[in-house]
Amino acid sequence: MLRSPAEVAQGLLAGDIAAGARAIRWLDDRDRRGAEVLAAIYPHTGRAQVVGVTGPPGAGKSTLTDALVAEWRRRGQRVGVIAVDPSSPFTGGAILGDRVRMSRHALDPGVFIRSLGTRGQAGGLSRSTQDACLIFDAMGYDIVLVETVGVGQDEIDVVNLAHTTVIVAVPGLGDEIQAVKAGLMEAGDIFVVNKADRDGHDATQRQMELMLHLRAQAVGDLRWDVPLLRAVASRGEGAAAIVDAIAAHRSFLDQEGDFASRSHLRAREQVLSLVRDALASRALDLSGEAILQQVESRRLDPYAAADRIVALSEKSAAA
Ligand SMILES: Nc1nc2c(ncn2[C@@H]2O[C@H](COP(=O)(O)OP(=O)(O)OP(=O)(O)O)[C@@H](O)[C@H]2O)c(=O)[nH]1
Ligand SMILES: [Mg+2]
Known part of the structure; x- marks a missing residue:
């Protein structure tokens, strides 16, 4: 039985999902046993690549996440998913929706999906997300994917936690692409135009190319050539190329020493x-x-x- 913090810590370091869930619950409840577990596991964290997936409401982020998870599993990688539900007027029951969309992974021990609500816990979102990231990391997940809607400050904070940020855009938003905040545009390491089966995806693609071109000129930092990829998430198309790009970004971060500095920044912020x-x-x-x-x-x-x-x-x- 998982009773003491020491037992829970040991269990989750061995990858036990029940132990991970228990630790996350304690942390959410601000139960001091959660802090004890964190103290015990912290030395074993720092390996996982935290990937933020963000974009406008309904862009297909959850559908894409599901497709990416399937691709990572094919490659033998273990993935933790944190789906931040905006509890927004846009989507209503997003948590349930996410569960359904990702249900094919529900019985796979190589995948751990956790939904976090944001309603009524302003500021608490970053904390819960950071805690869950650490738990997943200690459990040995290679990738921790955080899905957020790119609308509020909280979500931008969450993006700032990631080693690699994937921005998902869709056709038909026109000027609303601007609604994906400027801060997010600058934070993006990989851009995806999803719903490439829809009319107007070429125009969106061109808009994004222009935007990336302007950004490259403004920043003048061309160490990482930001990829612009297309996907039809609902058919799983494009997932392999996106997983490749995420892996390439990890290699880039490791080579440049940026993995350590982004991790350092996250720890400092926390x-x-x-x-x-x-x-x-x-x-x-x-x-x-x-x-x-x-x-x-x-x-x-x-x-x-x-x-x-x-x-x-x-x-x-x-x-
Ligand atoms: N035509 C088309 N529809 C898609 C594609 N990807 C996702 N969808 C559909 O778009 C709708 C929204 O998908 P979600 O994955 O819930 O989008 P989301 O960005 O996670 O939404 P929120 O989390 O609520 O902001 C669903 O009905 C999906 O089936 C795609 O590539 N093409
Ligand atoms: Mg979603």
Whole structure:
């Protein structure tokens, strides 16, 4: 039985899915046993390639993810999938939808699919995603794929966690391609035009080529030649080439030392955000709420309030 954190840690290092699920649940519940498991497994992390798949709602990200997973499995690689459900008005029951779309992998021990909801947990999304990434990494998954809709700040944060970011575009969006935020365009390592069976995919392809050309000119950093690929995810077409490109990007990162530096950046971000959370909640415990009320009633401005709260928590730390 998986009772103690030590047992759970041992189980998940051996790749046991029940142990992994238990650890993730503890972490989500902020149960301190989750932190104990994390401490035990952390030295064994750092191998997995974290791949972010993002793009506009309905672009076929989940369908493509399913096709990529099938391709990785054919190549003998193990994959963890984190599907971030935007709980958005666009899709409604996306978690259920994702389950259905990826159900053919449900019984495969080489695939671990985890859906995270974002509704009502602003800021918590990055944390849950990072935790799940670490657990999957320790379980020995070669690839950890994170699917997010490229619309909100949270999602951009998640993209910043990835070693390799795949941007999925589709025909017929026209100017709405701009809706895929500028930040995402710059973050993309691999671009895919999905639904290439649809009218207008040539125009989309040309638009993306132009955009990549402008980006290359602006950045002037041509160490990695950003591939632009096409796919018909619903038929599995294009998946092999995308998996090849993701593997090539991994080799590139390893050669250039960028795998280490991107991992370093992720670790740094994770620590800093935990520090921010901890300090903020401690500050609020210390009569911070009363100060916030003064801001609300316009008796105090936000800067003065922040100064006062910081001063209070410094005083309490010194006490
Ligand atoms: N014609 C066509 N339809 C596709 C293709 N890929 C996916 N679809 C369909 O597009 C719809 C949306 O696919 P999803 O995989 O759910 O898209 P998504 O980007 O994950 O959607 P959200 O997560 O809700 O933003 C589904 O009905 C798919 O069957 C494709 O290559 N061609
Ligand atoms: Mg989806």
